[in-house]
Amino acid sequence: MPYSAEISRTNPTALVFLLDQSSSMLEPFGAQPEKSKGAGVADALNRLLQNIVLKCAKADGIRDFFHVGMIRYGGRVESAFGGALAGSTLVPVSKIANNPLRVEVRTRKVDDGAGGLIDQNFKFPVWFEARPTGRTPMCEALAKAKEFLTVFLGVQPNCYPPIVVNITDGQPTDGDPREAAKAVRALASKDGNVLLFNAHLSDKQNRPIEFPTEESGLPDDFAKLLFRMSSELPPKLLAAAKADRFPVGPQSRGFVFNADLVAVIRFLDIGTRVAQSVR
């Protein structure tokens, strides 16, 4: 059965993030209008990376279940890693864990147990900062992801199929990205085709949409375009999404609108999962 390969240190898989950093990302983000879409991408990516690191963290260090790539596209297409990892293509998650640009201390309000709220500090590692500029070469970014994954699949032909996550406002300037997307999805390990998921950050203030089964309810043509480019969720991811109470159906696709894809990281099976409800 496809999409059933074990993800382990000897058989890791790859995750590649494509980050739209074009000038349109300076516009406000519909889900949080005080932020730009570009800052929304950065937050989404930093949260994703943190979740990946924590998924692989054990008391004695990090287990390299994943190799991670980040490609930014805004004007140019290039590796989005900075600091010690600047210019890297795919790096094992232990290197990600040990090389954030910085670890910020942020504050959030929490229940004080007596009906009030108190400030609580928490650490927020930052790997990526928004610097929107220029046009939106999404097709070129997809081609770059294909390049990275072709090399990876040569080394790990039996891996759980790699996942490409494209975070964008969906307005490419270098042509119709469907062909480039198709070429990414055509890559395969022995366990199945590469999965392409899309997170659409819009300036529209519509309610978030997660893992839709059809495009008819989507708010605009950009959302529909990204939906068409997105892979269907394989059965195990679908079952995990269902268990986490997402309203998914058999044809649900890896597409979200004004929402993040952190849940997808949770769905990946590396062993006994701790249900969200008991954390």
Next chain:
Amino acid sequence: MPPADPAPPWCALCAPKRGNSEDEYEDAWAVDPAAGRFAVGDGASESSFAGRWAQLLTEAFLAAPRPEDMPGWLAEPRRRWSAEVMGLELPWFAEMKREQGAFATLLGLGVLRPTADRPGKWRAVAVGDSCLIRVRQGRQVNSFPIRKAADFGNQPRLLGSRGGPLPPPEHATGSFLGGDRLFLMTDALAQWFLDAHERGGRPWEAVASVLSAEQPDEAFAGWIEELRDRDGMRNDDVTLLSIEAGLAPEE
């Protein structure tokens, strides 16, 4: 004269997940044969310090004055876990992971061994998918708390080391007659066992042959590897505790 209720013969065997070292084994088991108490636990691989948590849980079950009162005795292993790990200096990711707590299943068993004068009995408490399987007269198989191979998933109910909601423990009791064998198994082996039985097999025979080998530890390691390769048994830590009633089978 022998003691009125001698401890039952028992044996514990374990193997780490393939690709992991023995240090990375995160199941746990603990026994107090004289008190007739046995326990296995399975630390959730997506949490950290989980093996230690599973070990503390199994030991706390053995020491509990009223083992069926899990909410009552859970505070002590939680306190010990915190005392052991909360003060450690860790990198940011291990610290965040520790904040989330460790999680594990627990299956605790109390047995009263049968004697020539009266039948024995067992009482079990479980949270999660570690299973008690009783085999009687080489045919009758009862399993608790998971009854069918299809009912295993990768999101079992778990006990957390840092509080949070306590999933309601499941309780069961049964008789323990001459010739019976009780197996406590963590999920991968229990699932294989129930699946093999549902297909008409006699999986307890393979288990018995491992237990009676000259070097049961080695035989177990080899057998588990074979089950992973041949029967597609899920790659996971594996633990087996076997307890025998002794005496002749009772009709």
